[in-house]
Amino acid sequence: MSDPQVAVFMLGIFIFTILLGFPIAFTLVAMGVGFGFYAYYDPTVTTSLFDNRIFDLLVNQTYSVMSSDVLTAVPLFLFMGYIVERANIVDRLFFSMQIAARRLPGSMAIAALATCALFATATGIIGAVVTLMGLLALPAMLKAKYDPSFAAGVICAGGCLGILIPPSIMLIVYSATSNVSVVKLYAGAIVPGFMLAAMYMIYVIGRAWLNPKLAPKPPEDETTDLTRLQIFKMLCTSFFPLAFLILSVLGAILFGLATPSEAAAVGALGGLVLAASYRLGSISQGTIAPPWREMKRGPAAEESQVAIWLRSIGFGAIVGLPLCFFYLFVRTMLHNAGIWDEPDAPIPIPPLGITAVCLLLAVVVRVLGERTPVIGRWLPKHAVGRLVFEFAGKGVVIGISVGAAYYLLLGLTGWLVAINDRLEVNPWGVDIGLIAGLLGYVGWRMSDSQRLRESVYLTVRTSAMVCWLFVGSWTFASVFSYLGGHTIIRDAVLALQLSPVMFLIMAQLIIFLLGWPLEWSEIIIIFVPIFLPMLGHFQIDPLLFGILVALNLQTSFLTPPMAMAAYYLKGVAPPHVHLMHIFKGIMPFLGIVILAMIIIYIEPDIALGLPNYLYSK
Numbered sequence: 338m339s340d341p342q343v344a345v346f347m348l349g350i351f352i353f354t355i356l357l358g359f360p361i362a363f364t365l366v367a368m369g370v371g372f373g374f375y376a377y378y379d380p381t382v383t384t385s386l387f388d389n390r391i392f393d394l395l396v397n398q399t400y401s402v403m404s405s406d407v408l409t410a411v412p413l414f415l416f417m418g419y420i421v422e423r424a425n426i427v428d429r430l431f432f433s434m435q436i437a438a439r440r441l442p443g444s445m446a447i448a449a450l451a452t453c454a455l456f457a458t459a460t461g462i463i464g465a466v467v468t469l470m471g472l473l474a475l476p477a478m479l480k481a482k483y484d485p486s487f488a489a490g491v492i493c494a495g496g497c498l499g500i501l502i503p504p505s506i507m508l509i510v511y512s513a514t515s516n517v518s519v520v521k522l523y524a525g526a527i528v529p530g531f532m533l534a535a536m537y538m539i540y541v542i543g544r545a546w547l548n549p550k551l552a553p554k555p556p557e558d559e560t561t562d563l564t565r566l567q568i569f570k571m572l573c574t575s576f577f578p579l580a581f582l583i584l585s586v587l588g589a590i591l592f593g594l595a596t597p598s599e600a601a602a603v604g605a606l607g608g609l610v611l612a613a614s615y616r617l618g619s620i621s622q623g624t625i626a627p628p629w630r631e632m633k634r635g636p637a638a639e640e641s642q643v644a645i646w647l648r649s650i651g652f653g654a655i656v657g658l659p660l661c662f663f664y665l666f667v668r669t670m671l672h673n674a675g676i677w678d679e680p681d682a683p684i685p686i687p688p689l690g691i692t693a694v695c696l697l698l699a700v701v702v703r704v705l706g707e708r709t710p711v712i713g714r715w716l717p718k719h720a721v722g723r724l725v726f727e728f729a730g731k732g733v734v735i736g737i738s739v740g741a742a743y744y745l746l747l748g749l750t751g752w753l754v755a756i757n758d759r760l761e762v763n764p765w766g767v768d769i770g771l772i773a774g775l776l777g778y779v780g781w782r783m784s785d786s787q788r789l790r791e792s793v794y795l796t797v798r799t800s801a802m803v804c805w806l807f808v809g810s811w812t813f814a815s816v817f818s819y820l821g822g823h824t825i826i827r828d829a830v831l832a833l834q835l836s837p838v839m840f841l842i843m844a845q846l847i848i849f850l851l852g853w854p855l856e857w858s859e860i861i862i863i864f865v866p867i868f869l870p871m872l873g874h875f876q877i878d879p880l881l882f883g884i885l886v887a888l889n890l891q892t893s894f895l896t897p898p899m900a901m902a903a904y905y906l907k908g909v910a911p912p913h914v915h916l917m918h919i920f921k922g923i924m925p926f927l928g929i930v931i932l933a934m935i936i937i938y939i940e941p942d943i944a945l946g947l948p949n950y951l952y953s954k
Contacts, residue, residue, distance in 0.1 A: 490925065
């Protein structure tokens with residue numbers, strides 16, 4: 338048996354093994370090491386059992402995954418999604434969207450689609466979105482006499498939008514596989530993603546208008562008399578904060594203000610702040626009992642000098658930091674306009690400048706706060722608000738102490754071993770400690786510890802799965818290529834003399850069929866690289882191919898009999914909603930996805946126009 342035949346046999350054994358239910362990541366590693374031992378075996382060089390290059394290859398591939406700058410964004414975006422999912426944001430979001438769209442035909446379905454689109458964009462986790470919306474929106478639609486198939490199809494289709502709409506985890510994984518820029522992929526996916534969501538909504542409105550029995554109008558209740566201002570206030574506390582977080586992350590990536598990993602880190606921090614803010618609001622309204630033991634102390638202890646000073650320091654930091662950042666923004670704008678010269682230091686604020694501003698404001702508040710009505714008006718009056726400012730003060734004290742210890746430790750080390758010239762000391766160490774201490778301590782005390790632990794656990798588990806898939810697939814692919822497997826597949830496809838359209842149809846059909854037994858991550862990491870080397874021959878843009886694959890993978894979640902979105906929904910649906918009802922409701926949306934793929938192939942500028950406009954220079 339020749340080496341290329343061994344490679345094909347290796348691929349066949351792998352497919353047979355995963356169909357038996359073995360873990361895919363470790364199956365890839367085992368196949369890669371086993372067949373790689375045969376491929377790299379050289380009896381003239383080998384001196385022991387472990388003297389084989391396959392083990393060096395496995396170690397190198399593991400190191401490559403660990404050092405990948407692109408994959409750093411995966412756990413950060415996952416953490417942002419999990420923390421948002423567990424922050425009880427979706428119920429408030431769905432309720433406000435439902436009221437805002439109440440005059441449209443199929444208003445609850447439109448609200449469910451809008452909520453799914455925004456929530457799927459924030460999380461990118463199909464099972465979580467479909468399950469949560471199945472618990473929240475499906476009972477509400479069934480109570481409003483919506484057709485069960487129609488309601489189920491809306492939730493399944495809307496829950497799959499996170500595969501395509503940025504910041505999509507799938508696009509990051511495709512970028513690491515294909516070497517296409519994540520930034521360009523995000524820019525290319527924005528228009529197709531929202532185009533697909535708009536096509537869903539047009540279909541829902543049209544069906545509800547033609548057949549009102551599918552989606553009856555909501556009954557008259559107390560929400561009917563809400564004014565536009567009241568609806569706008571509800572959207573300001575539900576829709577706009579999450580939308581602002583997502584758009585800020587995307588804007589920072591698309592306009593070059595931050596790398597995907599940096600933007601993902603800011604998004605993760607923003608998710609924590611958003612979750613803590615919603616929890617704080619619930620505690621203030623009395624819907625959640627205060628979890629802090631400090632709330633139970635007596636009035637005398639509450640008004641102790643230490644607590645008052647901590648609140649003053651917290652107030653100074655919360656007010657002083659935005660002032661410093663505003664100064665930095667104005668300074669940068671004036672420098673770009675040529676009005677203000679750039680300073681010698683990388684940050685136009687002297688070391689300890691931020692700390693000095695915050696502490697000076699704290700002293701002013703402590704001394705003049707109760708005597709000056711202008712300052713006193715801004716001081717917190719509610720017990721929960723005072724406690725939050727006290728937490729902020731504790732965080733500032735901890736941060737400044739850590740920064741001072743940083744200076745002391747490095748200075749003492751440099752004095753003892755006389756290496757002052759070689760020590761790189763950050764002059765803004767105390768300022769950085771203040772900011773980190775403030776955000777870290779307040780976020781820790783205001784977050785739900787149980788849900789935070791769950792988010793961290795799920796992030797680590799999913800990230801480990803993705804990284805091990807990369808280690809296994811890259812090892813497997815290296816051995817497969819070394820044996821000549823890619824050459825056989827490429828020659829077989831080229832021998833068919835397919836046109837670019839037929840090649841694209843064949844590739845998408847194979848990916849579509851693979852979506853039944855496999856998750857999207859295994860398809861992107863293992864099988865999509867088989868087609869990537871042939872894209873140049875058929876003159877197909879890898880970016881366009883990636884967008885079509887993202888659309889195609891939605892069909893794999895929606896196509897019976899292996900439609901995973903349907904099974905996710907069935908697991909939480911009422912007993913009278915049968916699986917066939919869900920399959921029936923999914924089929925029109927499946928046709929819309931296929932129609933969107935055809936439109937994008939006919940008019941590729943829908944996907945390529947924005948990346949070419951932004952990055953053609």
